[in-house]
Amino acid sequence: xxxxxxxxxxxxxxxxxxxxxxxxxxxxxxxxxxxxxxxxxxxxxxxxxxxxxxxxxxxxxxxxxxxxxxxxxxxxxxxxxxxxxxxxxxxxxxxxxxxxxxxxxxxxxxxxxxxxxxxxxxxxxxxxxxxxxxxxxxxxxxxxxxxxxxxxxxxxxxxxxxxxxxxxxxxxxxxxxx
Numbered sequence: 359x360x361x362x363x364x365x366x367x368x369x370x371x372x373x374x375x376x377x378x379x380x381x382x383x384x385x386x387x388x389x390x391x392x393x394x395x396x397x398x399x400x401x402x403x404x405x406x407x408x409x410x411x412x413x414x415x416x417x418x419x420x421x422x423x424x425x426x427x428x429x430x431x432x433x434x435x436x437x438x439x440x441x442x443x444x445x446x447x448x449x450x451x452x453x454x455x456x457x458x459x460x461x462x463x464x465x466x467x468x469x470x471x472x473x474x475x476x477x478x479x480x481x482x483x484x485x486x487x488x489x490x491x492x493x494x495x496x497x498x499x500x501x502x503x504x505x506x507x508x509x510x511x512x513x514x515x516x517x518x519x520x521x522x523x524x525x526x527x528x529x530x531x532x533x534x535x536x
Contacts, residue, residue, distance in 0.1 A: 375416045382422025385455055391427065391447035398444035410440045417509045425512035426458070426490075432506035433498045440507060441498065450497075457489040 380390050398411045405413075412418065412432050420428035430442040430450065442450070451458070503510050 376414060377417040377419060378411065378415050378428075380418070380420035380424030380427050382420070382424050384423055385451065385459055387423035387427060388448050388451050390424065391444070391451060394427070394431070394444040394447060411444055412440050412507045415508050417511065418506075419511045419513070421513050423458070425514075426494075428510050428512065429494070429498060429506075432508055432510050433501050434505065434507050438507070454493055457493045 380387075380394075383389070394411060398409075401409055401411070401414065410431070418428040418432050420426070427447055430447060431440055431444060433441040435441045503512075
């Protein structure tokens with residue numbers, strides 16, 4: 359199924375724009391991972407084993423762990439096919455969950471530990487992202503959002519500036535959300 363990237367407008371199939379939105383949720387991202395694998399397997403029964411979700415989508419949007427999945431599904435390999443199939447998401451999370459979601463050094467099973475944990479969450483991001491950045495470089499390479507197989511948007515929050523930002527494939531830069 360041949361597809362071209364469509365900037366900000368619908369695909370040629372009846373003028374419809376197809377969007378996949380993947381929520382965040384930390385390690386609970388395994389749940390949409392299972393659903394995406396099922397959806398892709400159903401599409402493969404219809405159109406053949408070679409198809410991937412990205413072949414049917416004009417936009418893939420994901421926040422937090424959903425952004426990681428969006429990147430996995432849309433990053434091209436050297437043959438310009440998706441680097442990961444949807445069925446690869448859950449095994450990827452199982453293998454790398456401690457790198458993606460590192461646990462705090464302190465034990466938060468105690469009451470004081472829980473208080474410290476929640477105060478840190480209020481003051482900044484839950485995870486520092488260093489391990490995730492390293493993992494992304496190792497697995498996805500030096501690709502940028504504009505290199506993806508379809509349009510991608512990843513909404514984020516800039517904790518220091520207290521504003522929402524989105525990163526997208528159409529301009530390759532971030533813009534402030536209102």
